[in-house]
Amino acid sequence: MRDVLAGAWNRGRRIERFCHGLGVVLICAGLFHLLVFSVDGGPWYGPVSWRKPATFGSSFGLTLVTVAWVASYLPIGERRRAALLGVFAADCVVEVGGITLQAWRHVPSHLNRETAFDSAVSTVLAAGGAVLVVVLGVLAGTAFRANPGVPASMRLGLRAGFVSLMIGLATGAAMIARGTAEVGAGHQRQAYHDLGFLKPVHGVSLHGVLVLPALAWLSSRTSWDEPRRTRVVAIAAAGYGLATAAALAYSLLR
Template structure:
């Protein structure tokens, strides 16, 4: 295991522990679970960012990346994940919204940094997706290569839906209705959540199948079936999102 991978795994685990800790805070302190100010946000952001960092670090090990590029991408992802979770957690403890919040100069700075962090995520994960669809995964077995490409395709949909949510929230806030902005900013959350973790589910399926004595052609068919099932889940999440 490369040093950067060990650091990313440790960081991802720490973020997940942070999310679980704040679930305990919610159990003790109470308050609303939904809404722009709740313990849900540091809980879900901590667990989701931690799991995503661990997942991407793992699947990137299947890509033929140059050592320096791998280090830069994973380091940027780890640092950005920590900053995103820290910003959301800080605002939760302050009792104010973390996103599209321009109430004070400090809140505006946090909101801007979180939005910029989203841009870093898009850049890093898109670069890895390009590697997966290019020659970066050419040395893998067909079943794993297919799973990697489908997983990163789902990740790109997650990034697009996340950007769409932020854009809609910002546009609504600039139109002068801040409360409505907090309400509509999460309109694609089901789609975003399902797509975000396809890059874990599908490669994990391929990895499990590689431990069987099935021939590679059968493993590839099984992965294809898994991708079709996951695509149905994505379509269902998209329909749920659009239905409100």
């Protein structure tokens, strides 16, 4: 495995290595804030807690590493690839940075209009979310283009994974939209309470873009033939879809 990872790093494009390195930094930042929480304490849930920089840092870092990896299988020009991954990497830093800044200031990061500065941070985070949707939407669309150089099992894993990721982005946008509407109606406290109403399905669906392509990659290291590998990925994709549906039902009914 060490040789495989070293080979992938050495063969990787410069932008991919940059994203992988930056992703590791963001993951470490998330783990650092988990340590801060263990020392400083405080609530785990709520709009002001160390949970947010811990989970967002880890999740954004893992997603950045994942997207840079899966993008290497997509039929896309080198300049366009570098531009999309570069924008995505910068956006990940902005999102994690804004959330982390507000955590250290002990104020909410999202939907916070208490001061001009807080409002500016919230606006930047919301705009960053829109950029994520656009960039990842372009990559998702590219995954559905014909690419005969990639095995059928990996193509299926990529497509199902990106569909799962887009569900995660859609649920994230829905949570922000609901919170924004409640803030606009003058219900600031209620907005913080309701902001995470789709959090279970959001968390499950976001990382399908890692789980399913990773399964396809792992199956390629076995002695199975390609039809069997494709069937295994198809079954896993169906199972992941059921898990996402179950998480959605739980999110709406709890």
